Amino acid sequence: MPEFIVLALLAGFGVAIVAGPLGSFAVWRRMAYFGDTLAHSALLGVAFGLLLSINLNLAVVLVCLSLALILVVLQQNRVIATDTLLGILSHSTLALGLVCVSVFGDQRVDLMAYLFGDLLAATRADVITIFVVSAFVLLVLLKLWRPLLAITVHEELARVEGIPVTAVRTTLMLLMALVIAIAMKVVGVLLITALLIVPAAASRRLTHTPEHMAMLASVLGCLSVIGGMLASFYWDTPAGPSVVLSASSLFLLTLLRKQPI
């Protein structure tokens, strides 16, 4: 197998594995729109990275993390309804990112790669970054699993039972920002949320516990990466969108099964 395919597969797996549990939380907590907002802001990170000539990955992570924190604060102050807030931020950051990239970027910047991913161009350094971040996020998720589930089920009950709700919730949002930064390479800013949500949604119909759902979502995510790569290899389709489409196909397949309560 050519090295670029191995690297692409590894990069895809690294993201898909962590996207399973994190995407499950996104589904349970209805955070799809939140994920979109963070993902769109990643492009702004690229623009800043180009502007300041710093490492693009680092710039993306910093912008995503800052936006996640800003969202936490704004949500707590309840300035406006959360979905309106996300709608404003999501598209403003995307638009600002597009403008900045075209103004400050030079000809070498491949905008399409940022928007839809460039899995086949994954380097060894990319794979290592993805695995380090992915392992870190998984470790934190494992450590915080019970409190995370508890605040997802009933926030006030969790608070009365002594769980530091705000800290746990903020951590989840920061983890999401980290994963979005690494997933950008795989499926691009416009499709990241799909990689989080679709495998988790497909997994829901096949499982009976939160843990199984999260794990199966990781497996389905990896299968989608394989499927997407195969399609890309044989039919020369773009890799990122193909991965998302294979995930959607898996989801459609699970519809054949009746939803357990």
Added chain:
Amino acid sequence: MNKHKPPLLKASRISVTRGDREILKGADLTLNSGEIVTLIGPNGAGKTTLVRVVLGLMEASSGELERQANLRIGYMPQKLHIEPSLPLSVDRFLSLTGCKTEEIIANLGLTGVEHLRFSPMQALSGGETQRVLLARALLRDPQLLVLDEPVQGVDIAGQAALYQLISRIRDERHCGVLMVSHDLHLVMASTDTVVCLNQHVCCHGHPEKVTADPAYLELFGQAANASVAVYTHHHDHSHDSACESGEQHA
């Protein structure tokens, strides 16, 4: 009872303001261990607000709240909505407290829903959900049990049984119990103290004393008389609106 021990909780002159609206005006509340206190009052009287202040979920605009240090509270919220996307059995729901399987089984047995241990949470009826929530509150071995409308969605026979269960739990565990209720009829038999709330505390004391209090009669007179008739044919939450519309005429 337990007159020598300091109270579990003492709230003094609690006021809560939201915007221009005063939700609570100088409400007092004291809870001793082994005592059942029931908050009653019409909709919008601030019952849930007072409970939230006591639980520490909400800051009071003014007033003082003294809680015993490290007070273990078991809380039963008014509503529980679990996303259909979250596969969660009763057992897993209860294990979110970090308690062991034996304790979970024991408490499910106590609230009479042991057979539902492996049912999905979303498949439970209203009454079953209340009993599972009560089991979760008890799992923490609470010194104070806070129950926000514990008999919501429970049929009339089940309501009496649930109130009896709550009294029994108090007798066995000597915990304090703070309940919120719309019920005027059933709750009287199973409470030591009634606090009648309508932004401020209108009257409080032993149920028999309170029912004779002019402030109580003014607030609940008609509804209290109507309650028996209302109960005979209600099946769901309809008693809320039935009682409340009665009170508005009062």
